[in-house]
Amino acid sequence: MSTPPSPPGAERTDGSAVRIGALVPLTRPGWVEAGRHLLAGLELAVREVNDAGGITGRPLELVVRDTAADPQRAAAAVDELARLGVAALAGEYHSVVARAAAARADALGLPFLCSSAVLDALTEQPTQWVARLAPAQSRGWRVYADFLLGAGHRRIAVAAQSSPYWAAGARVLRDHLAPRGGTVVELDMRALTPAAVCDELVAHRATALLLLVGHPEPAVSIVRSVRRDQRLAEVMIGAPAGQPEFTEWAASLGADGAEIPFLRYLPERLGPLGARVGTALRERLAEAPSFVAFEGYDTVTVLADVLRSHGVDRARTAASWPRVAVEGTRGRIRFSRAPGIGVWQWAWPPVQVVDRDPAEPDRLRILHTG
Template sequence: MNTPPSPSGAEHQGGPSVRLGALVPLSRPGWTEAGRHLLAGLDLAVREVNDSGGIDGRPLELVVRDTAADPERAAGAVDELADLGVAALVGEYHSVVARAAASRADALGVPFLCSSGVLDALTEEPTEWIARLAPAQSHSWRIYGDFLLGADRRRIAVATQPSVYWASGSRVLRDHLAPRGGSVVELDANALTPEALCDALVDQGATALLLLVGQPEPAVPIVRAVRADRRLTDILIGAPAGQPEFAEWAAALGEDGAGIPFLRYLPERLGPLGERVGKALRERLGEAGEAPSFVAFEGWDTITVLADVMRSHGTDRAAIAESWPRVTVEGTRGPVRFSRAPGISVWQWAWPPVQVVDRDPAEPDRFRVLHTG
């Protein structure tokens, strides 16, 4: 499905619009709830930019394409959006999809500000065209490893599925934990039933199980099986990729979904800007007052950074790409500046705030901050 361009307040402005191509997972097998939050943040910021005069009097316009978590579809969308004349690309939640989009954008010479993809190697070679707001996986997952060590969880099992993203996460954890007395064993979630996985956890003497798998399948059945197994009452279930952040998780699992630590890219306290944007995002995300996830804030920050870049340096693609090292923009989660981080192939915000958070077992709609990095 291709989503038609979003006017995002453009009808209130004069002159030709400045188009931005937005890559968002809006259909399965994409993580659609994350996509909805990301698009809410992008769209809110576009409307605020247009309400304040646009880009030198020209309105911003989002041209949205649904990636459906498909790298080939994303690469094709980049081609299409480039032909439509977008000034830059924004968005994408799934890291493997973001990598495909970044590689194609680099090849075509289209600047791409990646909102949420975290793979360290977002492109094979260093590039001037791509910048990223989300932290690199090696940075945030090492923080998660420190949390596990601090909780005295050293025998780690990971339920995993074939994916560059999951394999990279397993490697980061193993490399970080091994020198500190920890170990990581991988369990194939495609080959093992949830019950057989529970047996393997007992056999391995695991003290923590990390869910490096898709949501809701097979993550939800695995959690239910582990919670129901009396042999595993003391095991910590973790989900570093952030599955418990979203309301869909709580709706599917209820109390069983609480007490499962995950990574979240928010400060412990939002400042006035973050509070204002958070309130607006909450209103935008539904009548129930659904809390905005960190992904929604990433979307808002993405557009705000790009708007500042285009107001200062123009809408020419090369000018946008050349501006990354000169960015200094106040975002919802702190001042955004891009630099070259060791081992990272793109311009990187080093670093966004990182938390390890869970849903409070006593009040599953409330989040507890367990560790910060």
């Protein structure tokens, strides 16, 4: 695509701050806890960049906008941040929201490094303006499907709400499991109560139920209903989207929230940088940092490196994605073009399937890596 000229204010040589726009879900119906962790990672990295001298002597400033899981609100925030002269965009957790932000960023010629959203089709067409740190949904959810097969599950039910993200996840599971002898039955949560879900699991003889639904509701109610149904004592509950990662899950469900495998994008063992950042994030959050907090930190780390190396001109930033080679908290970050994905993609973020230990719900157990 053609490269539009940078607008006035996108390239400045005085001592004013270099501004990055941050899109974060901080209020309901957004996943507020995920937003809080994402913002903690972004802010920690900005502080460290400034402690090290900023961007060639200019301070780095984060301009935060709350998306509240609303695509229209996110698109409007992109417009506003572009007018404010930010050098780039960062953040967002919800895939459908990130897709709306990416579309506006592409239209405006504003570089966007997406931190956490995984939907493969983040943009309708290939774009030079958008890059992503999180693994594509097709990769992460195939790893989850391999975990299910390895655990002996062939008859899988998914309790699904209507959303492009959930529909894409169900499609990945079905396409990966079917050639390997697995079946996926979709349970439409627009029509079923949690009690009715239990009846459907019995009728279909499912050995696993995956929660493709929002948190806290209806996820919490479904888990409680299944756990209390004696007919389903052997049914595994799973949450590939990662709802059990956050302490709010354990607080809502207690022991019922353990042994529910989910996807997590961290290595088995953090290196020295990851360990140091993990300690700082724990202090900032007053709890164990989620993988989302590390994604936030890595986002600013990448953008700061690009801005130091190539200046704050938006077009030069977008052109630099294929030349990025930055040490992040979870490995060396490089971007490439992946088949079927229209944005620059970090191809190899670590992927784990983990759950909460029933004997110690604050401890996470690694069950599978991919």
